[in-house]
Amino acid sequence: MMTDPVVIVGAGAWGTALANAAAQAGRFVTLVARDPEHAGTMQAARENLRFLPGAPLHAAITVTADLGATTAARALLLVVPAQALREAARGLVHRLAPGTPVVICAKGIERTSSRFMSDVVGEELPAAVPAVLSGPSFAEDVVRGLPTAVVLACAQEETARSLAATLTSPTFRIYHGTDVRGVEIGGAAKNVLAIACGIVMGCGLGESARAAMVARGFAELMRFARALGARPETLMGLSGLGDLVLTCGSAKSRNFAFGEALGRGVPLSEASGGKLAEGAFTAAALVAMAGRHGVEMPISEAVAAIVAGEVSVEAAIGALLNRPIRAEHEII
Ligand SMILES: NC(=O)c1ccc[n+]([C@@H]2O[C@H](COP(=O)([O-])OP(=O)(O)OC[C@H]3O[C@@H](n4cnc5c(N)ncnc54)[C@H](O)[C@@H]3O)[C@@H](O)[C@H]2O)c1
Numbered sequence: 001m002m003t004d005p006v007v008i009v010g011a012g013a014w015g016t017a018l019a020n021a022a023a024q025a026g027r028f029v030t031l032v033a034r035d036p037e038h039a040g041t042m043q044a045a046r047e048n049l050r051f052l053p054g055a056p057l058h059a060a061i062t063v064t065a066d067l068g069a070t071t072a073a074r075a076l077l078l079v080v081p082a083q084a085l086r087e088a089a090r091g092l093v094h095r096l097a098p099g100t101p102v103v104i105c106a107k108g109i110e111r112t113s114s115r116f117m118s119d120v121v122g123e124e125l126p127a128a129v130p131a132v133l134s135g136p137s138f139a140e141d142v143v144r145g146l147p148t149a150v151v152l153a154c155a156q157e158e159t160a161r162s163l164a165a166t167l168t169s170p171t172f173r174i175y176h177g178t179d180v181r182g183v184e185i186g187g188a189a190k191n192v193l194a195i196a197c198g199i200v201m202g203c204g205l206g207e208s209a210r211a212a213m214v215a216r217g218f219a220e221l222m223r224f225a226r227a228l229g230a231r232p233e234t235l236m237g238l239s240g241l242g243d244l245v246l247t248c249g250s251a252k253s254r255n256f257a258f259g260e261a262l263g264r265g266v267p268l269s270e271a272s273g274g275k276l277a278e279g280a281f282t283a284a285a286l287v288a289m290a291g292r293h294g295v296e297m298p299i300s301e302a303v304a305a306i307v308a309g310e311v312s313v314e315a316a317i318g319a320l321l322n323r324p325i326r327a328e329h330e331i332i
């Protein structure tokens with residue numbers, strides 16, 4: 001098993017929850033916040049009042065804003081929004097020892113480059129070993145120690161196994177694998193599909209419509225994954241089906257809540273309520289990538305058009321409902 005310390009860059013809701021989970025697993029954790037004032041307040045209050053109020057920080061966590069702390073990392077978790085990943089990774093270039101595993105915990109695709117998260121880290125930190133952690137997991141549940149299962153993938157199987165063993169605990173169960181692409185596709189695409197399900201519920205279209213959206217959304221996710229060389233069984237697991245079930249079915253999901261607000265008629269500029277809805281940033285990149293690979297993703301296309309302000313919710317739903325009916329097996 002890998003030795004301490006675990007360093008986590010990004011002290012939002014997920015970074016804080018993962019810090020607590022790693023501490024529960026017996027690690028000493030350094031949590032690096034971008035803002036020195038936020039770091040100071042967290043360290044003093046032993047709580048993340050800004051992003052995850054009400055959850056005490058484990059005693060084994062030290063909060064700092066000093067990126068110098070990353071130099072000692074034996075394993076580093078990058079827990080920033082997908083669109084900030086490149087900048088965060090770039091800040092670590094001369095700090096990490098060659099071969100340090102970097103576990104990417106963001107769920108998204110970089111919109112300016114249409115790059116997956118592991119490719120961004122590969123470009124910015126070529127000497128690091130990229131890994132991806134994803135799966136159905138609300139920070140609020142993880143920080144409370146409620147049972148959760150996620151998956152960690154790394155091209156080096158032994159590294160995936162070792163990282164999972166380092167961070168896992170009885171209530172935060174980390175499965176491991178080598179299908180990095182599959183795991184990151186599941187995390188990125190489910191956010192877009194969760195927005196679609198939120199829209200369905202916000203419009204009052206009903207639970208049956210939502211179930212149809214999940215099933216058809218899963219079909220397009222599978223088509224996309226297959227075209228990009230991911231393993232279908234990965235998407236049938238925690239990052240993919242598991243995360244779709246969670247985020248398409250719960251208003252606790254920020255992506256779902258964003259879509260629900262849009263469905264209720266809240267303007268685009270206000271629908272996120274100031275929270276991070278990753279799918280809104282990823283939708284266009286996902287659809288562009290699908291187009292380049294000849295993959296049809298009508299639900300994701302509808303979400304991308306809605307969040308770009310190109311089409312109304314009503315028109316997008318009308319277009320989806322009027323698509324031709326085909327044999328189901330032809331479109332999976
Ligand atoms: N919250 C969850 O339940 C959850 C669960 C699984 C995965 N995730 C994923 O984790 C990622 C982060 O989500 P979150 O919930 O922590 O978001 P958040 O909005 O709670 O926090 C984001 C954090 O990132 C920091 N940040 C932004 N840009 C940065 C930069 N360039 N360098 C360093 N720090 C920077 C912000 O200051 C903030 O502390 C997202 O991709 C999300 O999809 C979240």
Ligand SMILES: O=P(O)(O)OC[C@H](O)CO
Binds near residue numbers: 135194243252278
């Ligand atoms: O709140 P969301 O929609 O970002 O979802 C959080 C996690 O990704 C759920 O697995």
